[in-house]
Amino acid sequence: MSVRAAIIGLGDISSLHLAAIDALDDVELVAVCDIDPDRAAAASERLGVPAYASHQALFAGAQPDVVHITTPHSEHAAAAIDALDAGIHVIVEKPVARDPRQAAAVEAAAARSSAKIAVCFQNRYNTPVRAAKQLLDSGALGAITGAAATVIWHRTAAYYEAAPWRGTWAGGGGGLLMNQAIHTLDLLRWLVGPVVSVTGTASTRVLPIEVEDTAELTLTHDGGIRSGFYATNTHATNAPITVDIVAENGQLSLRENLVVSYADGRTETVADDSVATGERAYWGVSHERLITDFYARLGEVDPFWITPADGARVVDIIHEVYERSYPEQTAQLKRNGELQ
Numbered sequence: 614m615s616v617r618a619a620i621i622g623l624g625d626i627s628s629l630h631l632a633a634i635d636a637l638d639d640v641e642l643v644a645v646c647d648i649d650p651d652r653a654a655a656a657s658e659r660l661g662v663p664a665y666a667s668h669q670a671l672f673a674g675a676q677p678d679v680v681h682i683t684t685p686h687s688e689h690a691a692a693a694i695d696a697l698d699a700g701i702h703v704i705v706e707k708p709v710a711r712d713p714r715q716a717a718a719v720e721a722a723a724a725r726s727s728a729k730i731a732v733c734f735q736n737r738y739n740t741p742v743r744a745a746k747q748l749l750d751s752g753a754l755g756a757i758t759g760a761a762a763t764v765i766w767h768r769t770a771a772y773y774e775a776a777p778w779r780g781t782w783a784g785g786g787g788g789l790l791m792n793q794a795i796h797t798l799d800l801l802r803w804l805v806g807p808v809v810s811v812t813g814t815a816s817t818r819v820l821p822i823e824v825e826d827t828a829e830l831t832l833t834h835d836g837g838i839r840s841g842f843y844a845t846n847t848h849a850t851n852a853p854i855t856v857d858i859v860a861e862n863g864q865l866s867l868r869e870n871l872v873v874s875y876a877d878g879r880t881e882t883v884a885d886d887s888v889a890t891g892e893r894a895y896w897g898v899s900h901e902r903l904i905t906d907f908y909a910r911l912g913e914v915d916p917f918w919i920t921p922a923d924g925a926r927v928v929d930i931i932h933e934v935y936e937r938s939y940p941e942q943t944a945q946l947k948r949n950g951e952l953q
C-alpha cells in the first residue's frame with residue numbers, strides 16, 4: 614500500500630517537495646494545503662487532489678501518513694506539533710521553527726510522538742559534504758584545529774516583496790541567518806562539532822527589510838575549536854558557499870567540489886554531482902535525496918538522523934546573535950508575543 618503524503622504551503626520551495634514525492638513509486642500525494650485560496654485551488658486542479666485551507670482540516674480530512682511543511686517560518690511549529698501529536702510523520706523545511714521556544718516545543722512533541730520528523734538541511738546530502746564528513750570521521754586528517762565559512766549571496770528587494778514574511782521578525786524570525794546561512798551553520802555544527810558559545814553581529818545594511826542582511830560570527834565548538842563565519846545577502850550574485858576546515862594532518866576546502874590537501878603534499882578532489890540545471894540550479898538535487906531517504910527510513914526504529922534538536926540548536930545560535938545585535942527589537946517582539 615502506498616504511503617499517503619500531503620503538503621502544507623504551496624509557494625516557491627513546494628515544487629521541489631512535490632517533484633520528490635512524484636518520483637517515489639510507493640508514495641502517493643493525497644492532499645495539499647494553503648491559506649491562499651487561489652494557490653490552493655490551482656494546485657488542487659493541477660495535481661488532482663483535494664485542497665484544504667488549514668493544517669487541522671487537512672489532517673482530519675485527508676489523514677496523511679507524512680506531511681511536508683513548506684510554509685513561512687512562523688507557521689512551522691504549530692503544524693509540526695499537531696502532526697506529531699496525531700502520529701503523522703513530518704518533513705519540515707528549515708528552520709525547524711521561528712524562534713528558540715517554538716523550536717523547543719517541536720523537540721518536545723517529537724520526543725512524545727511515535728512519528729518521525731526530518732528537518733530539511735538537505736546540504737548534508739551534497740556528495741562533497743558527505744565525503745568531507747566521512748573523511749573527518751575516519752580520523753585520516755587528525756583532530757580539527759579550526760574552520761571558516763562564508764555565504765555570500767544575492768537577494769533582491771523583489772524577493773522580499775514576493776513573500777513579505779521573509780523580511781520580517783514575525784514571519785521569518787530573522788533574515789539572512791535564519792533563512793539562508795542557517796544551512797552552513799548547520800554544516801559547521803555537523804562537521805566541526807557542537808557549538809558551545811557564539812559571539813557576533815547581525816545588521817541590516819542594504820536591503821529594505823527589518824531583519825538582517827549581513828552577519829559575522831565566531832563560533833566556539835566543543836574542545837575550544839573556533840569557526841569564523843561571514844554571510845551576506847547583499848552580493849551581486851550567489852557565490853558558492855565556502856567551508857574550510859583545518860586539521861592536524863591537512864585541510865579540506867568545500868566550494869562546489871571538495872578539495873583535500875594532506876600535509877604530505879597529496880591532494881584529492883571529490884566532484885559535486887548534486888548540481889541541477891535551470892533557473893533554480895543552486896538548489897541542487899539534495900532535497901530529493903533527503904526526502905527519498907526519509908521515506909526509505911520510515912520503518913526504522915531510530916529517529917531520522919537530522920533531528921529537531923539539530924534544528925533547534927542552530928536557532929539557538931542565531932538567537933544569541935540577534936539578542937545582542939537587535940536588543941530593542943527582540944525585547945519588543947517578545948513583549949508582543951511575536952518572538953519567543
Ligand SMILES: NC(=O)c1ccc[n+]([C@@H]2O[C@H](COP(=O)([O-])OP(=O)(O)OC[C@H]3O[C@@H](n4cnc5c(N)ncnc54)[C@H](O)[C@@H]3O)[C@@H](O)[C@H]2O)c1
Nearest residue numbers: 622623624625626646647648649683684685688706707776
Ligand atoms: N531548504 C532550502 O534550501 C529552502 C529553500 C527555499 C525555501 N525554504 C524554506 O521553505 C519554506 C517556504 O519558503 P518559500 O520560499 O516557498 O515561501 P513562499 O512564501 O513562497 O510560500 C509559502 C506558502 O505557504 C502558505 N502559507 C502561509 N501560511 C500558511 C499556513 N498557516 N498554512 C498553510 N499555508 C500557509 C503561503 O500562502 C504560501 O503559498 C520556508 O521555511 C523557507 O525557509 C527552504
